[in-house]
Amino acid sequence: MTQIDIPVGAHLIGGEWSTTGGTALSINPARPDEPVGEHAVGDASTAADAVSAAVDAQKAWRDIGFKRRAEILEAAAILFDQRADELAMLATLEEGKTLPESRGEATLSAETCRYQAGVIKMPRESVYPSSKRGETIRTLRAPLGTVGVITPWNFPILIPVWKIAPALAAGNTVVWKTASNTPLTSVAIAKVFQDAGVPAGALNLILGPGSMGGALVADGRVDGVTFTGSVPVGFGIRETVTARNGRVQLELGGHNPAIVFDDANLDVAVPLIVAGAMGSTGQKCTATRRVIAVGGIYDELVERMGGAVSALSIGDGQDPNTAIGPIVATRARAEVAEGLDKAISQGAEVVATASVPDSSECYFAPTLLTGSTSLDIWTEEVFGPISTVVKVDSEDEAFELANNTEFGLSASVFTNDMWRIDRATHELQAGLVKINAPTTGSEIHVPFGGEKSSSGHAPREQGDTALDFFTRTRSVYINPGTPAP
Ligand code: NAD
Numbered sequence: 001m002t003q004i005d006i007p008v009g010a011h012l013i014g015g016e017w018s019t020t021g022g023t024a025l026s027i028n029p030a031r032p033d034e035p036v037g038e039h040a041v042g043d044a045s046t047a048a049d050a051v052s053a054a055v056d057a058q059k060a061w062r063d064i065g066f067k068r069r070a071e072i073l074e075a076a077a078i079l080f081d082q083r084a085d086e087l088a089m090l091a092t093l094e095e096g097k098t099l100p101e102s103r104g105e106a107t108l109s110a111e112t113c114r115y116q117a118g119v120i121k122m123p124r125e126s127v128y129p130s131s132k133r134g135e136t137i138r139t140l141r142a143p144l145g146t147v148g149v150i151t152p153w154n155f156p157i158l159i160p161v162w163k164i165a166p167a168l169a170a171g172n173t174v175v176w177k178t179a180s181n182t183p184l185t186s187v188a189i190a191k192v193f194q195d196a197g198v199p200a201g202a203l204n205l206i207l208g209p210g211s212m213g214g215a216l217v218a219d220g221r222v223d224g225v226t227f228t229g230s231v232p233v234g235f236g237i238r239e240t241v242t243a244r245n246g247r248v249q250l251e252l253g254g255h256n257p258a259i260v261f262d263d264a265n266l267d268v269a270v271p272l273i274v275a276g277a278m279g280s281t282g283q284k285c286t287a288t289r290r291v292i293a294v295g296g297i298y299d300e301l302v303e304r305m306g307g308a309v310s311a312l313s314i315g316d317g318q319d320p321n322t323a324i325g326p327i328v329a330t331r332a333r334a335e336v337a338e339g340l341d342k343a344i345s346q347g348a349e350v351v352a353t354a355s356v357p358d359s360s361e362c363y364f365a366p367t368l369l370t371g372s373t374s375l376d377i378w379t380e381e382v383f384g385p386i387s388t389v390v391k392v393d394s395e396d397e398a399f400e401l402a403n404n405t406e407f408g409l410s411a412s413v414f415t416n417d418m419w420r421i422d423r424a425t426h427e428l429q430a431g432l433v434k435i436n437a438p439t440t441g442s443e444i445h446v447p448f449g450g451e452k453s454s455s456g457h458a459p460r461e462q463g464d465t466a467l468d469f470f471t472r473t474r475s476v477y478i479n480p481g482t483p484a485p
Contacts, residue, residue, distance in 0.1 A: 009039025009183060011046060011207055012190045014053030015200025021046055021208065026184050029096040029326040029362035030316040036093045039183040042208040044215035047177070050204040051219050054146040054173035057201025062143055062171040064199075066120045069169055073117035076196035080110035080161075083192065090185040091156045092317040096325040096362065097280050099317060105157035109189075112158070112444045112462075113165045119464050120169040128475075136478045141471040143171035144247060145223035148216045150237070152229045153328055154283045154383075156182035160189055162444065163226045166466035168193075168202065175204045175222065177213040181328050217241050224248065226461070226469065228285075231453055238456060249469045250456035251449060253381045254409030256430070256439040257290040257402040261395070262297040264414035266304055268436060273387075274308040276412065276438030278366040281324050282336075282385030285454075286410040286432065286440045290378060291389040294398045298391040302370060305389065306352035309368045314356045324354070326362035327384055333362050336384030343369060343377040348388065379405060395420065403429045408451030410439040431455060 009026070010017035021042040025035040061069075080087070087109075088102035095102070128137040149163045160176060167174050178186035190205040206212055210233065217225050217240045224247035227237050234250040241248040258273050260266075276288035293301045317325035327333040344350065348371035356363035366385035369377070377388055392398050402411055411430035415421060421435050431450040432442060442448050447460035459468035 008037055009187060009207065011040055011042055011050070012187075012194065012203065012205040013046070013050045014056070014204065015194070026094050026182075027329065028093045029328055030318070030360050032330075032360055032362070036090070037184050039187070040207050042206050042212055044212065046206050046208065047175070047212045047215040048219065050175045050206050051146065051216065051221050053201040053204050054175050055221050057199065058143075058146055058173045061168075061173050061199065061202045066169070066171070069171065070117035070120050072197040073113045073165055073169055076165075076193055076198075077110040077113035077117070079192045079196055080106055080113060083188070084110070087157055087185065087188055089318075090188055091182065092325070094182045094185050095153055095156050096328055097283075097317050098322050098325055099320075101280055102157065102317070105155060108158050108444055109161035112162050115445050116165040116169045116466065119166070119467060122464070124467065130477070132479070134480045134484060138476050138478070140474040140476050141170070141467070142474050144470055144472060145172060146221060147172045147174055147470065148213075148219075148222045148225040149174055149176040150213045150216070150225065150227045150229065151176070151178055153179035153181040154280065154285070156185040157189060159228050160186065162462050162466070163228075164193070164203065167226070167470045168198065170467050170470040172224075172470050173202045173204075175206065175216055177206050177216050180207070180209055183207045213237075214240075220244055222246065224469065227251070234456070247458065247469065248456060249458035249461065251285070251461060252454050253407060254285045254287070254450060254454050255289050255379065255381050255405045255407040256286055256410040256412070257292055257405075258288045258412040258414065258439060259292045259294065259398045259402055259424070260297055260301055261398075261413070261415035261417065261420060262295045263416050264297060265416070266297070266300060269414040270301070270304045270308055272436075272438045273412070273414075274305055274312075276440045277387035278309065278312060278324055278385045279438075279440060281327055281364070282366070282387075283328065283383055284440050286442075288387055288412065288439045289381065290402075291387055292398050292401055293389055293391050294395060295391075295393060298389070302351055302368075302389055306368050309352040309366050310354055312354040312366050314354055314363055314365065324366055324385065326360055327364050328362070330361050332383065333364055336364055336382055336386065339377055339380070339382030339384070340367060340386055343371065343375050343386070343388070346375050347371060348375050348377065351389075373401065381407070395423075399423065399427050403427070406453040409454035410434065410450070412437060412439045431460075
């Protein structure tokens with residue numbers, strides 16, 4: 001199945017591949033009766049062993065110096081490019097998304113490693129004037145120490161890498177608790193870093209249920225935790241980590257709006273909104289869940305979006321004709337179906353759906369709804385390919401509605417009016433504001449993160465701010481050890 005020589009389904013602890021604990025099968029949501037492979041399932045003691053290995057390795061990894069760490073990340077970048085096809089195949093088999101979507105994650109991972117290897121060489125320390133002769137005052141960026149990385153399944157390659165690369169670059173050692181739906185992809189990623197030269201203990205991977213993440217965040221030896229996932233889990237992690245005065249970074253849910261003004265060019269807007277809503281089977285934190293049509297454009301927008309949604313081809317992510325793969329697992333699919341049923345029972349109208357194969361229970365028809373803002377689906381994140389369009393009469397109403405949510409991850413505006421664009425950049429309460437562009441998608445050299453309940457208060461991930469979370473600033477006063485002549 002894959003050319004990558006991975007130690008099948010093993011944890012990586014202190015440089016050793018270990019199958020301690022129980023076992024489980026990794027399931028392909030497009031072909032549930034053809035498991036992708038077997039993998040180890042650890043417990044709290046596995047997490048503790050991995051933390052011990054990371055703590056033991058930290059000093060040596062710090063002292064190896066930034067130049068060598070950057071060289072190792074550059075070697076990892078080359079391997080991510082070389083193994084992009086195999087990594088993509090694993091991610092598609094385990095997560096369900098299409099091969100081009102998975103491949104994009106692999107190549108962006110290469111770019112992330114290369115970029116973070118460059119950022120660590122940039123001047124980030126300062127020299128201050130001193131009131132005393134002979135004294136030098138400077139700041140130093142010290143690594144946090146050992147960090148916990150906890151990741152979701154929906155970007156099984158890129159999200160782990162965009163956390164691990166800057167963490168390692170800054171001189172931290174890492175314990176990575178990956179999502180239980182994508183274990184074998186995670187093993188292949190850990191193998192990339194190992195083959196690139198990351199020494200034993202600097203990166204540790206643990207496989208298993210969420211409770212292992214709980215053990216990791218409660219471990220007082222873990223100096224910081226970076227988490228991407230759902231709001232309740234993220235808020236619980238924040239409570240645990242801050243209670244022991246650790247550092248925590250959260251990237252959580254979204255409920256992202258696209259405002260379409262009546263001057264928008266629908267030839268441009270419709271494909272972008274549908275891609276933003278339905279791409280990766282709607283399983284993106286930045287997916288377009290809400291579409292706000294302003295005034296007279298509503299009818300044509302709904303009609304054209306409906307046409308685009310019903311034309312989507314749903315199928316196995318390995319099939320080159322597939323635009324939208326299955327939902328990651330039967331339980332996740334059931335939650336999405338429940339969200340849709342509830343919306344319909346509350347009065348939402350189904351404008352369009354696409355047809356789905358019956359070869360797996362995980363397929364779910366992308367669905368376009370119209371309805372009112374009183375629907376639960378208008379305020380709650382349903383993590384699948386459903387988008388709802390509502391009509392408003394004025395620009396003021398549109399901005400108010402867009403912001404009327406607990407989330408603030410991403411927001412789009414479609415218009416050619418420069419004053420509306422200016423207003424959007426200042427007034428939309430979202431970490432990503434996209435003009436004539438989908439709510440999804442970002443560049444790895446640009447800071448990424450949300451506002452309100454979509455994020456915590458730590459520095460942004462990605463871009464040149466990524467290192468800020470993984471370092472602490474130390475002020476150093478250096479004086480001559482002899483009296484002034
Ligand atoms: P999840 O919160 O269920 O799980 C995320 C990770 O946390 C997994 O590795 C899981 O095993 C682990 N975990 C579960 N319980 C835990 C606990 N008690 N303590 C510690 N770790 C625990 O989320 P998911 O279903 O994997 O991902 C979907 C969610 O992620 C959606 O809400 C989506 O919006 C969000 N997401 C956000 C971003 C972003 O950048 N803001 C990106 C992708 C996904």
